[in-house]
Structure formats: C-alpha cells, structure tokens
Amino acid sequence: MSYLDFVIEYLPKLAGGAYITALQLVCASALAIVVSLVFGLMRLSRLGVTRGIATVYIEFFRGTSLLVQLYWIYYVLPLMGIKLGAFESGFIAIGLNFGAYGAEIVRGSIEAVPKGQWEAAVALNMSPGQRMRRIIIPQTFPILLPPASNLMVELLKATALVALITVVDLMFVAKQINATTWLSAQTFGTALIVYYAMARFVLTPFLRWLEVLAARKVGKA
Amino acid sequence: MSTQNHPLELPEGSPLVRFSGVTKRYGDLTVLDNLDLDVGAHEMVSVIGPSGSGKTTVLRMLMTLEKIDEGVIYVDGKPLSHMERNGQLEFANEKYLRTQRTNIGMVFQQFNLFPHMTALENCIEAPINVLGMKRDEAEERALNLLDMVGMLEKKDQHPTRLSGGQQQRVAIARALAMRPKVMLLDEVTSALDPEVIGEVLNVIRALNSEHKLTMLMVTHQMGFAREISDRVCFFYEGKIAEQGTPDQIFNDPQNERTKQFLSAVLDAN
Numbered sequence: 501m502s503y504l505d506f507v508i509e510y511l512p513k514l515a516g517g518a519y520i521t522a523l524q525l526v527c528a529s530a531l532a533i534v535v536s537l538v539f540g541l542m543r544l545s546r547l548g549v550t551r552g553i554a555t556v557y558i559e560f561f562r563g564t565s566l567l568v569q570l571y572w573i574y575y576v577l578p579l580m581g582i583k584l585g586a587f588e589s590g591f592i593a594i595g596l597n598f599g600a601y602g603a604e605i606v607r608g609s610i611e612a613v614p615k616g617q618w619e620a621a622v623a624l625n626m627s628p629g630q631r632m633r634r635i636i637i638p639q640t641f642p643i644l645l646p647p648a649s650n651l652m653v654e655l656l657k658a659t660a661l662v663a664l665i666t667v668v669d670l671m672f673v674a675k676q677i678n679a680t681t682w683l684s685a686q687t688f689g690t691a692l693i694v695y696y697a698m699a700r701f702v703l704t705p706f707l708r709w710l711e712v713l714a715a716r717k718v719g720k721a
Numbered sequence: 722m723s724t725q726n727h728p729l730e731l732p733e734g735s736p737l738v739r740f741s742g743v744t745k746r747y748g749d750l751t752v753l754d755n756l757d758l759d760v761g762a763h764e765m766v767s768v769i770g771p772s773g774s775g776k777t778t779v780l781r782m783l784m785t786l787e788k789i790d791e792g793v794i795y796v797d798g799k800p801l802s803h804m805e806r807n808g809q810l811e812f813a814n815e816k817y818l819r820t821q822r823t824n825i826g827m828v829f830q831q832f833n834l835f836p837h838m839t840a841l842e843n844c845i846e847a848p849i850n851v852l853g854m855k856r857d858e859a860e861e862r863a864l865n866l867l868d869m870v871g872m873l874e875k876k877d878q879h880p881t882r883l884s885g886g887q888q889q890r891v892a893i894a895r896a897l898a899m900r901p902k903v904m905l906l907d908e909v910t911s912a913l914d915p916e917v918i919g920e921v922l923n924v925i926r927a928l929n930s931e932h933k934l935t936m937l938m939v940t941h942q943m944g945f946a947r948e949i950s951d952r953v954c955f956f957y958e959g960k961i962a963e964q965g966t967p968d969q970i971f972n973d974p975q976n977e978r979t980k981q982f983l984s985a986v987l988d989a990n
Binding site: 626 | 815829836846
C-alpha cells in the first residue's frame with residue numbers, strides 16, 4: 501500500500517478524530533481562560549484567604565501530572581458519585597490544568613501594567629471594578645497574548661492525552677488504525693503532520709491575528 | 722492614628738483645602754511631618770523645594786493615592802479620607818472616598834493617558850462611567866476642552882501618536898472634564914522636552930487667568946511659579962519651611978534653606 505493509498509483510505513477517519521481534537525481544544529481553552537482569569541485575579545486580591553486559595557489551586561495543578569489528573573477525573577470521581585463522560589472529563593482536566601498556568605500569566609500581565617494607569621483611574625474617581633475592567637484588563641492583552649499563545653499550542657498537543665481515557669480524538673483514531681494495519685510509520689507520521697498543521701496553520705495564525713489586534717488597540721501597530 | 726483633636730467638619734467659610742497636622746511615613750522615613758497647609762478657593766499655590774522634601778506627597782495625599790498616617794485633610798469643609806463613626810473620625814471606606822474624590826483632579830508628571838483609548842475617549846471615559854453623563858453631552862464637553870488645550874485636531878489619535886506636550890495637554894483636558902474644584906499639577910513639565918514645555922505652561926496660564934481654578938502645583942519651573950502663583954510654599958524635610966507671595970519668596974527669602982535652594986536652582990538655570 502503506497503502512502504497515497506493509505507492517506508486516501510484513512511484520512512477521513514483521521515479527520516473525524518481531528519475534529520474531536522479541535523472540539524477538545526475549544527472547550528479546554530474556554531475553560532482554561534475562565535480559570536486563568538478567576539485565579540489570576542484572586543492571586544492579586546487584598547484578602548490573604550483569597551490569595552491563599554488561588555495559590556493552593558495553582559500549585560496543585562501545576563505540581564501534579566496532567567495524566568494523573570485526567571485519570572482522577574475520569575476514574576476516581578465516579579467512585580465519589582461524580583460521573584462525567586470521557587469527552588467532558590478530558591477537556592475539564594486539561595482546562596483546569598492549563599488554567600493554573602494561565603492564571604500566572606494573567607497575574608503577571610496585570611502587574612506589568614504601569615502603576616500610573618491605576619493612579620490615573622483613581623484620580624478620575626473610577627470604582628475599583630471600573631479601574632480593572634475599563635483600564636487595566638484591556639491593557640493586559642498585548643502583554644498577555646504572546647505567552648498565552650505559547651500555552652495554547654501546548655494545550656493543543658496535550659489534548660492527545662484524552663485518547664487514554666477513550667475519547668475518540670486524533671490520537672485515539674491513529675492508535676486504532678495502527679492496531680488494525682500495523683502501518684505505524686504512516687499512521688503516526690500522518691498524526692504528527694495533522695497536529696502540526698492544526699498548530700501551525702490554524703491556531704498560530706489566529707493567535708497572531710489576536711496579538712496584532714491587541715497591539716493596534718493600544719496604538720502600537 | 723491621632724485624629725482626636727480634629728473636628729468632624731470645618732465651619733462655614735473655611736478654606737477649600739486644609740491639611741491639619743498631616744503626617745506621612747514610609748517605614749522610618751517621615752515624608753510629611755505634622756503639616757498644616759490651607760488653600761483657598763480660586764487660589765493658585767505653587768509648591769517648590771528640593772527632591773525628597775515631600776512636595777509630591779502633598780498632592781498624592783490629596784488625591785487619596787497615599788494613606789494618611791496622622792492628621793486630617795479637609796476638602797470643602799469635610800474630611801477627605803476619614804469619615805465619622807460613633808462621633809470619631811476613622812479611615813473612610815471606598816464609597817465615602819469616591820464622594821470626596823469628585824472634588825479633586827490630578828495631572829501627572831508621566832501623563833498617564835490610557836493607551837488603549839484615543840484622546841477623545843480618554844476625556845469621556847470617566848464623565849460617562851463615573852459621572853453618568855450621556856455620551857453626546859460628555860463628547861461636547863470633551864471637545865470643548867480639547868479645543869481649549871489646542872488638541873481638537875488630534876482627538877482621534879491614540880496617545881502613542883502624540884508628543885509628550887500633546888499628551889500632557891490631553892491629560893489636562895481629561896482631568897478638567899470631571900469639573901474638579903481643585904486641580905493638582907504634579908511636575909507636569911518635568912518629563913517634557915524643553916521646546917514643548919511652553920505649550921503646556923500656556924494652557925495652565927489660561928486656566929488660571931480665565932477660569933480661576935483652585936490649583937496646587939508642584940513644579941521645578943521657578944520662573945513660571947513666580948509668574949503665576951498667588952502663593953509659593955517652600956518645602957523642606959516634610960514641612961513648609963517658608964511661604965509667601967512669589968515676590969517675598971523669590972526676592973526676599975527669610976529662611977536659610979530657601980535662600981540656598983533658590984540660589985542653587987537659579988545658578989543651574
């Protein structure tokens with residue numbers, strides 16, 4: 501079987517897997533963004549308890565293995581009566597895990613906004629919420645996006661782990677094809693190419709576009 | 722915190738701004754030392770002095786950017802950063818601070834315009850979101866002010882596209898858009914290239930002569946302070962070492978420190 505024949509025969513299957521991978525990426529990213537914002541802001545709270553909770557969360561999810569977290573959510577939580585499907589378990593574990601990294605990016609980028617911006621907002625008598633929402637957060641985007649883009653590409657590649665809890669993603673499909681054909685080089689070679697194409701030709705250009713947009717918003721482009 | 726000997730309110734006819742026994746410390750360093758200072762309505766007061774003498778801290782305290790350690794600041798007769806609780810003055814909460822802050826506007830050395838907004842958006846942001854003005858009303862007010870500072874043509878530019886002098890003029894318009902009773906000018910020309918200092922000083926001149934705003938200005942521009950001020954305060958080590966009319970301070974200083982400072986500064990010029 502030539503590689504061309506292989507591609508013609510198995511690409512539709514792999515594309516189906518890639519679609520699930522893309523869905524995992526979207527859902528996990530959305531969750532990671534929410535988690536990043538919430539815990540990133542909590543890390544900056546004036547209340548020690550709030551800061552403490554965020555620190556514990558971030559330390560826990562960064563300090564333990566994503567694969568183990570995935571197994572916990574899929575295999576252990578049901579023992580405690582919380583039963584989640586494989587797809588949900590997959591993106592929840594990845595979102596919670598990457599959210600912990602994202603929270604530190606959010607915290608760092610908020611702290612990187614010059615102090616004078618806060619003071620100007622106080623001098624204009626804005627409420628604490630308005631200062632954050634209207635003045636500080638919009639200025640964090642150009643600072644936050646380059647490291648966040650990096651993390652997003654990492655996240656895409658991390659979704660391959662969900663194959664291990666039976667989510668039928670790109671990696672899972674590749675393993676199935678490999679098991680029936682034994683064409684390992686073709687199968688996993690194609691999977692590599694598809695992951696690379698998703699990162700290089702879809703995700704990265706999109707994130708780059710966001711970066712340009714954010715830079716333009718602060719008059720820097 | 723000692724606020725015991727301070728009244729809950731000042732009687733009618735008191736000065737617009739009163740610092741009463743105000744002390745500010747950073748750790749062991751006393752930046753303001755039991756300061757008493759009055760600023761009357763429509764008065765233009767310049768604050769001069771060597772660096773580290775507490776000049777800027779006076780403005781930052783009045784803008785509530787720094788917490789007060791001792792004493793009370795009154796604005797319009799009411800405590801600025803204290804409120805009454807059980808007949809005593811205690812630190813005010815954010816809600817009270819926000820009612821008092823409406824009286825005060827500030828222009829910073831580093832302009833601090835919001836980079837994600839155009840000149841016009843900078844000037845309507847707070848009027849709309851803080852004062853609750855309608856957009857067209859806020860825009861009308863902002864356009865008038867931008868016109869007054871000579872920045873109408875640049876209203877749709879982001880700050881990064883503006884020179885330092887232009888940014889500072891927009892910052893003045895932005896502060897004025899809130900219609901403060903007291904304007905604080907913190908070394909507003911110190912970050913500017915020499916050739917654009919004049920354009921900012923002209924705007925302040927106009928504010929002073931045409932609108933008679935109450936202004937408290939920290940400056941290193943001795944010539945300007947002398948020309949425009951009703952009163953000049955010379956700060957030294959967190960206290961007012963000497964104050965008086967520009968004529969008294971610049972022509973006939975009494976205090977040794979003032980003499981030294983002025984001769985050093987005037988020599989450098």
